Amino acid sequence: MLKKIALAAGLFSATALASNAAQADVKIGLLGGISGPIAAMAPPMLVSSKLAIQQVNEQGGILGGQKIVTVVGDSACNPQNGVDAATKLVNIEQVVGLIGPHCSGSVLAVANSVTVPAGIALITPSGTSPEITGLEDKGLVFRTVPSDDFQGRSLARTLLELGTKKVAVAYLNNDYGSGLANSFKAEFEANGGEIAGYSAHEDGKASYRSNLAELSRGGADTLVIFDYGDGTGLTILRQALENGFFTNYVGADGMKSDAIIRELGTENLTTFVTSSPVGEKSDSLAVFNKAYIAAGGNPDAIFVTSSYDAAFLMALALEKAGGDAAKVSESIVAVSNGQGEAILPGEWKKAVELIAAGKDIDYKGAAGDLNFDRAGDVPGSYGLFKVDGDTFALQQTLN
Amino acid sequence: MELIGLLNYAVFMAIFIGIYSLLALGLNIQWGFSGLFNAGIAGFFAVGAYSSAIVTAPESSVHLGGFQMPVVVGWIAAMIAAGLIAWPIGKVCLRFRSDYLAIATIGVAEIIRLIVKSEGWLTGGARGINKVPRPFGDLSYLYSQLAYLALVIAIVFAVYWAIERQISAPWGRMMRGIRDNEDAATAMGKDIKARRLEAFIFGAAIMGLGGALFAHFNRSITPEAIDPMIATFLIWIMLILGGSGNNRGALLGVAVVWIIWSASEFLTDQLPTEYAIQAKYMRVFVIGLLLQLVLRFRPEGILPEPQGVSSRTETKTFQKQESAAK
Numbered sequence: 142m143l144k145k146i147a148l149a150a151g152l153f154s155a156t157a158l159a160s161n162a163a164q165a166d167v168k169i170g171l172l173g174g175i176s177g178p179i180a181a182m183a184p185p186m187l188v189s190s191k192l193a194i195q196q197v198n199e200q201g202g203i204l205g206g207q208k209i210v211t212v213v214g215d216s217a218c219n220p221q222n223g224v225d226a227a228t229k230l231v232n233i234e235q236v237v238g239l240i241g242p243h244c245s246g247s248v249l250a251v252a253n254s255v256t257v258p259a260g261i262a263l264i265t266p267s268g269t270s271p272e273i274t275g276l277e278d279k280g281l282v283f284r285t286v287p288s289d290d291f292q293g294r295s296l297a298r299t300l301l302e303l304g305t306k307k308v309a310v311a312y313l314n315n316d317y318g319s320g321l322a323n324s325f326k327a328e329f330e331a332n333g334g335e336i337a338g339y340s341a342h343e344d345g346k347a348s349y350r351s352n353l354a355e356l357s358r359g360g361a362d363t364l365v366i367f368d369y370g371d372g373t374g375l376t377i378l379r380q381a382l383e384n385g386f387f388t389n390y391v392g393a394d395g396m397k398s399d400a401i402i403r404e405l406g407t408e409n410l411t412t413f414v415t416s417s418p419v420g421e422k423s424d425s426l427a428v429f430n431k432a433y434i435a436a437g438g439n440p441d442a443i444f445v446t447s448s449y450d451a452a453f454l455m456a457l458a459l460e461k462a463g464g465d466a467a468k469v470s471e472s473i474v475a476v477s478n479g480q481g482e483a484i485l486p487g488e489w490k491k492a493v494e495l496i497a498a499g500k501d502i503d504y505k506g507a508a509g510d511l512n513f514d515r516a517g518d519v520p521g522s523y524g525l526f527k528v529d530g531d532t533f534a535l536q537q538t539l540n
Numbered sequence: 541m542e543l544i545g546l547l548n549y550a551v552f553m554a555i556f557i558g559i560y561s562l563l564a565l566g567l568n569i570q571w572g573f574s575g576l577f578n579a580g581i582a583g584f585f586a587v588g589a590y591s592s593a594i595v596t597a598p599e600s601s602v603h604l605g606g607f608q609m610p611v612v613v614g615w616i617a618a619m620i621a622a623g624l625i626a627w628p629i630g631k632v633c634l635r636f637r638s639d640y641l642a643i644a645t646i647g648v649a650e651i652i653r654l655i656v657k658s659e660g661w662l663t664g665g666a667r668g669i670n671k672v673p674r675p676f677g678d679l680s681y682l683y684s685q686l687a688y689l690a691l692v693i694a695i696v697f698a699v700y701w702a703i704e705r706q707i708s709a710p711w712g713r714m715m716r717g718i719r720d721n722e723d724a725a726t727a728m729g730k731d732i733k734a735r736r737l738e739a740f741i742f743g744a745a746i747m748g749l750g751g752a753l754f755a756h757f758n759r760s761i762t763p764e765a766i767d768p769m770i771a772t773f774l775i776w777i778m779l780i781l782g783g784s785g786n787n788r789g790a791l792l793g794v795a796v797v798w799i800i801w802s803a804s805e806f807l808t809d810q811l812p813t814e815y816a817i818q819a820k821y822m823r824v825f826v827i828g829l830l831l832q833l834v835l836r837f838r839p840e841g842i843l844p845e846p847q848g849v850s851s852r853t854e855t856k857t858f859q860k861q862e863s864a865a866k
Binding site: 175176177180184187212213214215217218219220221222224225226228229231232233235244245246247249250253254258259260270271272275276277314315316319320 | 542544545546548549552556602657658660664665666667668670671674680681684685754757758759760761762763764765767769770771801802805806809813816817820821823824
């Protein structure tokens, strides 16, 4: 019992301390999967989000000179910790907006039981589950990363446009692989293509020759692989090439890995293309890369661009909303809807001046143009890459 | 504003403590009273959560559903499903002694997790089940939380009362007898296998109910929630810390561990940022350390299993029952 009292006392003094420090600052919550299964991915994402906030603070701050303070919470990539951390951020820290959580399951739980009831806007930089689109969120849930649905669909349309009417699909049996494969199959068949083979495979086996033989029996000369190029995808591609099961090979962003070129050699990969997200025709990505490298990060790390965009966008929306948490969600749409003067990553001062002058602004993010749809999703822009020398080169953009 | 925030947080913590209490009470039946080392709590939690979600959620193209039964039906379905799953598992595994049973149940929980992940037609696979109705979910934030808390408290109280009744009945004495000395119990003519199976199913059903309450609170359930760290081992720590074999101990253990787990983040956030992020990993470590310390210095837990005292009340109830029978 004594322990409990001591603990409660500790808790109250801690919150008292926290609220004292908070005067005249604007608080944004960063909710990441710090411990748990994506522990390796989370720190660069948080650094990237903080970089955006740091730029805002350095360029004069928000709402007439106030500083943005970030409070980091740990969702541990599961709903239990996610909801716990979000409840603390929203109620105790009184954040006006939330960046994160990183994992889709946490996003669903946090939105349903914390942020939507509390009326706080949330932008996730990495929750790719198609379920997030259908949330009953009163327009409060956004993401700066496209849904898994989109890439599969745009790849399917592009292959058909390129004249490939019959393909076999091999996908890794997890949410990434099956999500892409399902949307690809639906779109490909709906537009008149034929799936001549469709099979899931498990991770980490030594041989996939029997899977490949089965897939090639359908008579397709193109194999679409939804897998990771530094894992099972490499094995599959190698064995398919060695045995000549197919002529053409297509991958998604997971297959755009240098390991493939290193291991298989450029000369063997002339018929291999992958789709991958690209920043649209703007300098946003280059601007971001420069700033992120200067901050000591590796801009090729996964989801860092979307993490930066989420944080910068939240700051822009707050400025536009005049600090009113209730108006943040409509402002998020307003500052990135394709209309108004373009704002690149880091151009905070310019954005503030334009907002003050009552002009429309349009944030062009490092991960793409954003431009949210009704469900708070971004369409995402993809390119088709071919192997050129020892790296990947953009062949064409997808629509 | 601040006060309402604090209240919201306190109510939320109480709800989670209530949900975890169900899991700990279920484990207490299995381990505390019957000596069954179940390391697969996450599995029964998942079965309960998904059963209730499937029964109550609206139709979806992704997973089985569209029954849209009332929430209460979902909760009953969760208990039945978890109990039904526990039956064959218990049949096979309960022949093992403690540590082997632990390994077998870990395996079973992992099998359940993989089924949940890969049988998309049933569970929605990695996408999970969404739009699970939440009772009183249409109220405003604070009131809907308060209403849910009232529900959780009522359920925890009912379960607590039921278990106390069952444990102070002759059945409870028999289970403790079997736990403490199997040979003696066999010699007394007790059917050990069947009794253990009863305890296993009873505990699993309550864990299933806990899972259902969790799914409805979050209006969604995804495979990420079936993480053994947060859905199995944390509950073990709660029970061991509070005192296995004592229901009040189990409840206290849940409260202490969850408050430490949740509120320690405020303390670590006072550190400079670069350490504050590192310190989040420390929380997992602190919980482990706590378990080590408790096992070393107070293995019976904060509230140990009552000896002697409870036997007197048991005699009383026993006498009452006897006289009633006459």
